[in-house]
Amino acid sequence: MLAVLRTARRLAPAAARSASRRRMTAPAASEKVEKICDDVCQLNVLELKEFLDLFKERAGLSDADLQGGGGGGGVVQVAAAAAPAAAAPAEAAAEEKEFFDIKLTSFDAKAKIKVIKEVRALTGLGLKEAKEVVEGAPSVLKKEVKKDEAEEIVKKLTELGAAAELE
Known part of the structure; x- marks a missing residue:
């Protein structure tokens, strides 16, 4: 036991020197970052x-x-988060939207019953709820619908006498 304590005392200063060397050496930074x-x-x-x-x-x-998150690297996390934030508008403009919300904007009074029936079929709502949605136009009927399906629904609603649009 005594031998272990003596060895630990001899190694402690070396470990402290090694740790201080690690802290002193940082990756080289550009002059701009240093300033x-x-x-x-x-x-x-x-x-x-x-x-x-x-x-x-x-x-x-x-x-x-800006939170460190326990793993350290708070500044690195900030820099990593800032890069995608700057690139996001450019990517959004380049990509075409795949999913749309279908919004019923208005309807012909003569076609109200047909439109209510179609809204029921699309949304799975009851008669009363579908009627409230139609009468409450403009309102969103469905969210996150694929482009092809959304265009078909808008076309069908238009044929029935309603005005609908994709958002």
Whole structure:
């Protein structure tokens, strides 16, 4: 037992030196990042809060994005979250929408019964609920419908005397 304690005492300073070396070596950063870091480190607490609020607003981040999450790397998580936030509008414009909401905007009074029957068939609602939906136009009939199916439904509603659109 005494030998184990002596060995632990001899190894402790070496382990501490090794840990301090690991902390001292950080990955090399660009001059721009070094300057930003120096500027941020010179801010007082109130200025730092203002900076973080402005950064969150411009990067489109929430408080949850800035949380460390226990695994460390809070700044890395912020940078990783900011990149997709900036790229999302470009991707959304490039992709075509696949799913649509079907909205009943109006109907012909003469075709009201036919439209109510079709709404019942589409939504599975009872007669009273379907009537309320039709009379409450504009209202969304179905959500997240594939494009082909949604276009068929709008076409059918139009033939019956209703006005519908895809959102």
